[in-house]
Amino acid sequence: MGLLGFPFLAGCDGQLSVLDPAGPAAQGIATLWWWMFWGAAVILAAMVTLFLWLWLRPDAGRSVPARWWLVGGGLAFPLPVVIALTAAALWWGDAAARRSAPLRIEAEARMWEWRFRYPGTAMADSIGQLHLPAGRDVEIVVTSRDVIHSFWIPRLGGKIDAIPGHVNRIVLRADEPGVYGGVCSEYCGLGHAGMTFSATAHADWPQETP
Amino acid sequence: MTPIRRHKELDRIWKTPRGWGRLSAVNHTVVGRRFMVTSLVFFAIGGLLAMLIRTQLATRDSAFMEPGTYAQVFTMHGTIMMFLFAIPFFEGLAMYLLPKMLGARDLAFPRMSAYGYWCYLFGGSILIVALLMGAAPDGGWFMYTPLSSSTYTPGISADVWLLGISFVEISAMSAAVEFLVSILLLRAGGMSLDRMPIFAWYMLVVAGMMLVGFPPLILGSVLLETERALGLPFFDPTRGGDPLLWQHLFWLFGHPEVYIIFLPAAGVLSTIIPVFSSHRLVGFRAVVAAIVTMGFLSFGLWVHHMYTTGIPHLSLSFFSIASALVAVPTAVQIFAWFATMAAGRPRFSIPMLHVGGFMFVFVFGGLSGVMLAMVPFNSQVHDTQFVVAHLHYVLVGGFIFPMMAAAYYWLPHMCGRQPVQHLSHAAFWTVFGGFNLTFLGMHLTGLLGMTRRLYSYDDPAWEVLNFISSMGGFVTTIGFALLALDLILLVMFGKRARRDPWGAGTLEWATPMPPPSYAFAAIPVLEDAPDGRRIAAGQGLLAVPRGQLETLGVDPLTGAPQQIVVLPASTFLPLWTAVATGGIYLSLLAKTYLLVPPLALVVVVLFLRWTRSTPPAQVLDAGRGIRLPNQSASGAAPSLWAMRFVIAGDATAFASLLFGAGFLAISAPGWPPPGWPEDSVRTILPVAVGAAIALLRPHGIAAVIAQGLILAGSAAALWRIEGATDHAAPASLAAVAAYAALHAAIGLVIAAWAVKRPRAEQDISAQWQRYAAIVGAMSMAFPIVLRLLSSAAA
Structure with a gap:
């Protein structure tokens, strides 16, 4: 899905590319990467927009009480995101770590x-x-x-x-x-x-x- | 007394002599500025090395540098930026600012600042000389063994790193103790902890982190140097050592280090953003809670640098969770800043432009940091250019941009001149654009499989990205050159600034600009709003000069005036002591070990001379009808607190040593060792008796006898150990016994010195006596514990 963002990637020979997976382990990590990439892009855009908005429009956000900023932005927003992400990554990593093979x-x-x-x-x-x-x-x-x-x-x-x-x-x-x-x-x-x-x-x- | 006369009298007492006498400076304003200027010189050298790296990587199969030269260049780039630029720069800034923000005239131990500065300058210079001679360290800035062991890195280069960095870290440890004591004790009258400026809160946490963060690195360096020089195999897997022990000790320091660098910068932001929003910091207590949380968390995630070393996934998951959770206290701080901006009226200014640069670059780096905390993803991009890009986003975003904001914000304070706008904008946008051009695409270079520390590659796709990065690197350098030019022009030709040009209303702006040697003509009392004119007119405490350097000591919690701290005047002692310490360092480097004991004696004698300036116990008039004891009479002298913190730092090093030996016993290959030394009453008995005496009677001649017994017993135990070069088990026993012997020897010197000193100074000695006794007792029990651990693991 994410290859849309970087069309020229597919053109490389992909000898060492993490983004050109050829096995289930690399495939899983590449999927994880694209999820994280788009999530991070949205968060970064939101944070920078918020900063610019507060800075360049001095009356913006005055009606929002201080507690909402701290509890909402400091706890309610990051906690679920990192917990969900970490849980998913650990679950996947645990499954990978448990695998063994006769050969x-x-x-x-x-x-x-x-x-x-x-x-x-x-x-x-x-x-x-x-x-x-x-x-x-x-x-x-x-x-x-x-x-x-x-x-x-x-x-x-x-x-x-x-x-x-x-x-x-x-x-x-x-x-x-x-x-x-x-x-x-x-x-x-x-x-x-x-x-x-x-x-x-x-x-x-x-x-x-x- | 007129303000002019008060100024002249105070300046006569506090000023630093001119000419050669400048080498005797101990004043925090002078030494703090020196730290900053020196670290900027190292920053320029580190930047030059970065340009060499970017030139090498700009094209495929580059013939610009040999792999050996390239290895020295990338190792020194990292080493210089971390140890010789970032840490010393914020130390200097904090040294300069803290007393002025807290309403004190100087830090608690001005001579330690000066001593730390000289150690930093000498140690850093030796590293640069080694680089110019082509004998610089070349194993990467984290010096992994066995590559950095004498087998694979013969010669002097790794010794230069291990000894040089340990020598430089003397300045970090002394700064940690100094900041802790100064923040807790030396403040304006009535400044309770909850009214303390937020920057001081940040530095309190940072200093605490430095106190326990650096000892593992120093201990690891000493152990590795012992392995290289004397053959004690702590890290050699063929003789019961383990290369992973180095990684644990290094990252146990190395990860908190990132937060040690970030938090002072965040403290700058928490100071600046409220000023430019014309509103006090929203959520002060939440921010304090966040930085304390961050301080603790940062010691629980060092293993995320070691995900690929084969540690079981279950253990990794703990560190993965801790690493991801760091996002929460970071978010609390950022949203407290947002809330401050929302509540106030943010205005445009050059420092705020840099705050904007921080916001984009640091949040970016933080997000890629959360990605790296995920074990599976980390196993792909670990040690690739992705990590290089990430760490530059975090460190440049989290340190350089805030420090550029700090430079524009506080330069008017340092030199009394106002920034001129035009060049500042161009400099900012060139650095910001150049930086992103360099490192944005580098994430992709890493994902395409390019590992770090390659001197050559042949993939054409990598070449496009690397070429862009190299061009961006050169643009960034031009930006920094513009910034330097702008700041130099500001200092030389800027128009005179009026007092408190930003309308901050905080205490540091109540001093004249540039600040006089004594900072405050009277120690402010917090019931009054900070007002420079009234302070200059002597409204406050200690406003009448008495011919000695006085500042106020307060109760750590309430800020109630408690004592008058009399500080030492300018002296060459720190310089000579640092020269002698540098002599020890050079003898170790040159392997002329016979010179070490006489030089150590010189250092001890010089340090003991420092104590001569301690004033006799007195009760003095502090002004406003208050009479206060000086530190010799108060029973809560700054040096008593300093001793407690020194012991805490030292105990961390001892704990790291015990942890290290235990780690080897449990997980290193080749255990249990072929044999154990037999317990002997002749070694255990004197230590046990000595420790008991020192714990019960740590004063007077009893302490001398006690430490003599511990020293004799530990030395005998050390003597009995055989085969320390054959296996890590006897090597560990030797290290622990030597640690106990060294602490007993220090105890012996201090106890002998304290015998004829006043009771207050004997109390300081007593703290060390008790601690050395505990170290001695634990070292005696240690062989038994290690043997039990080893057999339990087997």
Whole structure:
């Protein structure tokens, strides 16, 4: 819906665009974003108009009692908005956090490349290239060998940090076969800008050996 | 006595000497101005770095800077703007304004202001020198480990940051204590808390936040520097440490920091908007409640910088709710301003133009902040250009625009001249337009997937947006140059302003303009309306000069006159003490550790010399038939209050240390450690006995003996710890034992000094003695607690 506002967006190749989702996690967040974007635009316009109106028309708003401003504007207006928004986001985030998937792929970060392993499948280990089946949930297990990195495939979903000494997980799904861009999103030293990878979603996936 | 004669006599007592003597200045007007001017120089340097960043990013595959240079530039841009510009600038403004708004002649500890200023200047200068030498910190302004550890950042650059910022923060901590005590004690007669100017309320909350906000950062910096220099592995996951501990300590400071920067600016708005609306602030009590709420909330949302670190979603939801709820106290303040405008008759003026700029930019940044508080959305845009855009909207909207309003509003007060309109408009619109051109599109750059801190990229869509941002950045810089020109022209050629040019009717405008060294010829009494002429004619308290620097001390709640506070005159002691402290800092940086103990001794001796100016106990005539004790006789001396606040700040650092060690025991990999040191009666017994004595008899020679015992026991405990470089568990035990030993050593010095001092000063010492005893006792129990935690987690 919101693409109406930015027609030229659709023209980009969309390799890393959050606004061009290709999986359910990214899709949900993009929907959340457009709701928040239009809501924020309305609130901003209302606040600035109110300020200009009060400033440039000195008699404006004099009949409104002080209490109404404070209780109405300070409590009654923001509280329901932030409560509703936070509740929706938490409900959605909780559902996303509870998901798990039988297929696990290990992503190990180091300065400055990503290494992927596919335990239990016939897929060979790879560097800088992540392979995953299309149309199915995959759990990525993210670790780091040296400093903090962050694993991010914007078109599939949010990011998760690769922290030495910790094991983090994120569940992603690519709806369609294709190639999606991935980056390290936490500054990790001189080679940070080049620490990219690609994620290829395959229609065919080798038989898993449990 | 004629007003002219009173002026001459007061000025002789209060004035700052000329020539080299200016280095001995302690007066709040002089030191406050220095803070502001110095921070503006750092702002210009930070702005220059921003231009380098925008040049680098203007085109794809830019060859302007190497990645290593670029890393130094973006790290220093953030560091300078946060630590060397924003905080010192509002400290300077508050230092300048608070006494004048409260009806006092100076702050409670003028020499601490001067000492803080020198520490800030030296520490900041070292960072700039490091930048010029190409050895500036380069790990980003939040210095995440392990990237900033000695393995991945060998050399001096990270040490420059950790030591330099800690050194600069001496000024923030001293300002926090000074503001708290000054606001609570040094006010006009009869100014009760509920009649206090709203700006002072804001600064009271801000100072309280600084007092407990900075210690976690300082403690974290000390721990990381210890890891880098001595190998104690607090943050190394291969030896029982955890990089997440740094993030917790950093953001435990770092998020309140945003509100510490915003609230003084909001205080300016709450002062200015009523003046230009010709109506008192509507909802005064609601605003006070809102800022106190904001102060508390701000300490409960640091984890929203850590949503993507793998913390369980349930824990995140708590921080997400707290982050979103901050919108409520913010809305209360904005609508109180709207209500004030509605009730009064708002008029046009240059400061109000900047208030308008604030309204658009800050509300925008606040709304994107609510978006970022949502966990799923945050996981997409965290660490992208979206966040860069958001934080600039919040900080430029929430700080720069209000401070520009403050500059136009109070410059007539500082220099006695009136703004000229024409250039001011052009400057405002250029900054406002340029800023939005820079950062509006940057939200989209982030959504298109561009992460922050990239020195190079190859996406053509990003290039269009980045090019627009870069052009906007240059326009903004031109705007700031116009603003600087306008303000310089104002100071040099503006026409003379009459007293209270905006018709504010508040106390700070009752001083002559520019203000004299003593601010008020007589301490105002609040039953009279603030009237500059009557004050100059000596109507008020302490109007008869007595050859010493006197201001009124009041009851913190009711504002009833309680004591006469005699302040120190100009002195070089703060400068020399800061030079010696700077020597410690440079020796740590150069790793010449042998120089540290003698320099520390020099610092201690110099600090003890400060106490010589304490006046003997006396009861004096305050005028209007009131006789009041001076601070040595009142039993409620400002230094007694200061000691309480210092202990509160220090206890926050100690609590952060205990929290940190407990956090490692519960969540770091590689626990429990291979072994624990055995408890020994030889270490526990002296500390227990010493602590008991210090708690029961914190005065006189008993306190000296008590602290000696605690010091001996803690030092022995420290000595017995083995393998502190092998695992974070013994390292934590060593840190806690060293903390106790240091506090006992300070207690020993203070106790020995206090033995022959009057009772009032012994009481101040006693507070520290009791606190150091508690720290000592807790440090003895700590190994047992840590072991229990560790086995419970395992």
